[in-house]
Amino acid sequence: MQQFLEEGYLFDIIYRNSVEGILVTDAKGTIVHCNPSCEQIFGYLKDEIVGQSVEILIPEDQREKHLAHRSAYISNPQSRQMGLNLELMGLTKKGGLVPLEISLSHADSRKGLIIICFIIDVSKRRALQSELEKEKAMIRQYMNVTTSLFLVINREEKIVLANNALGDLLGLSVQELKGRNWFDEFLPKAEKENMRQMFKDLFEKGVLVSDTFENEIVCHNGRKCLIEWHNTLLKNDAGQYEATLSSGIDITERRALEKARTEALLLGQENERQRIARELHDGLGQSISAINLNLNAFEPELQKFNNKVQSIYSNLKNNLNETMEEIRTISHNLTPRILEDFGLGKALENIIESLGQPDGVIFNLSLHGNLVNLDKGFALAVYRIVQELVNNALKHADPTEINIHVVRSKEELNLLVEDNGKGFLHSQQSMGLGLSNVKSRVDILKGTLHIDSNDKSGTSVSICIPL
Known part of the structure; x- marks a missing residue:
């Protein structure tokens, strides 16, 4: 290694293979050496610029200023970066301009002071910076408009x-x-x-x-x-x-429109329920009542007929009474007058009573807080929610027990409907019309809905609605 250093062998390897351009001048600014990278930057061969003034590589409009800077540097040489924070340009053999970063150093030689310039072509970097600035400008413009x-x-x-x-x-x-x-x-x-x-x-x-x-x-x-x-x-x-x-x-306006549309849809459903209830009561209900009156009028003559006719009459009378009761129940569910007359609590109790115990299903209803003095629309929405959830459970879950908990506090009403039947996958929650109606009503009331369901413990639907 000492031999390489003494013979300048290692220096020559570094000099020739450096990715930086290395340009050496004497104190008068005459070029005495340049490496291959320097040749590549300026487009000159070494023999073409050695012996030339360094100003040959400076754009003409900057040469006079460069001469002054060079004279000042010779009088006080030091290692530093040239033109810090300034854009330095070099002049190529073909007359083109190339942006450069230049660092200066100096050394004493047998022939006097020499200046060593380390040169980097930053044209690619500048091009990338320019593209980046354009992209930033486009992003800023987009963000502003x-x-x-x-x-x-x-x-x-x-x-x-x-x-x-x-x-x-x-x-x-x-x-x-x-x-x-x-x-x-x-x-x-x-x-x-x-x-x-x-x-x-x-x-x-x-x-x-x-x-x-x-x-x-x-x-x-x-x-x-x-x-x-x-x-x-x-x-x-x-x-x-x-x-x-x-x-x-x-999305404020969009949600308001969606809410208005949902409210209109639910209002339409309530109006349709009332219309059907009226038709059942005034139309079909009256017709069946007329039939019942005619049958009652026939009853005194019944003893004149044999047992078979009497049995047919009895079955017909029972079927007619059951039909009247079913129409009354349907009409009542469509327009729950008990909700207006006695409040939400009694209306929910009536839902359970009207269902009886279908297929051995046990209902447990727990009510806490004042459920009478509620807004009419609010109470009707909660009534429909419970009605929908109970019907959903009976229709799809095959439960043996359904629990309904309603708790009213000063600021909110909490509702929990749970069953021990067959659960369903969460991905299926949006599939049913019943749950969609429930969610729509909860959203209108600005409440929150949480559904927990699995095949082991059934389904639990918890709802919190602000008052």
Whole structure:
């Protein structure tokens, strides 16, 4: 190794194979050496530029300034990067300009001071930077004109980035939003902690892309807007999760339209029930009553006929009475007057009484709190929910026991309907019309619905509705 160093062998290998261009000049700026990488950058062969002034590689409009800089450097030589934070350009043999990064060093030789220039062609890097800036500009433009909401929140829950659409919704400029705590300032009190926990879970579980979810935010005029969000975790240069990027759309109007449509549909169902109930009572019910009166009129003459005719009459009378009772039950279920007259509690008891004990099913009804002074529409919705869930259980679950628990507190009404029958897969929950109707009614009442079902313990449906 000592021999290689003494003979300059190792230096020659480094000099020739360096990816940086190496250009050596004397104190007068005359080029005395250049390596292959330097030839490649400027397009000159070594023999073409050795002996030339270094200004041959400088654009003409910058040569005078370069001469002054070179003279200043010769008077006080030091190792440093040339043109720090400036864009330096070199001139190629073909007259083209090439962006460069240049570092300077110096050394004393037998022939005096020499200047060593280490040169890097940064044209590819500049091209990539230019493309990146264009992409950033396009993204900024998109974020400024899109109606979608964009929000970046760091691990400290502070807003790092927001777009104009979100600012307009919140009544603040993009700059005013930066640094504010998203959860403390822009979420309703009822949702703060749930959303904060969801935010923490994203980082703890490393969920790169979350499922779509909805939550309300507080807008500039104090009104609440419902936003549908999609979250993505962002990493820093060290590969650590440092923020979330949330894109969202305001679905307040869409949900209001869906609610209005659902309410209209349910109202139509109630009106249709009332119409059918009236027709049963005024039409079919009256006709059967007329038949019954005629049969009653025939009864005094019954003794004149033999036992067979008397038996037929008795069966006919019983069937007619059963039919009248069934029509009365159907009409009552369609329009539960007991709900208006005696309240929700008595109406629910009547559901159980009217069902009896079909196929040995045991019903347990537990009522707590004041269920009388409830809004008429609210009470009817809860009545229909219980009616639907009980009928669903009887129709599909084949249970031997159905439990119904209703608890009213000051702020909410909690409903639990559970059976010990055959459960179903969660993927099938959206299949049934009955459960769809239940969910629609719960959504209209701004309640929450939770279904737990399996083939071992049956089905449990819990509902919480604010008052």
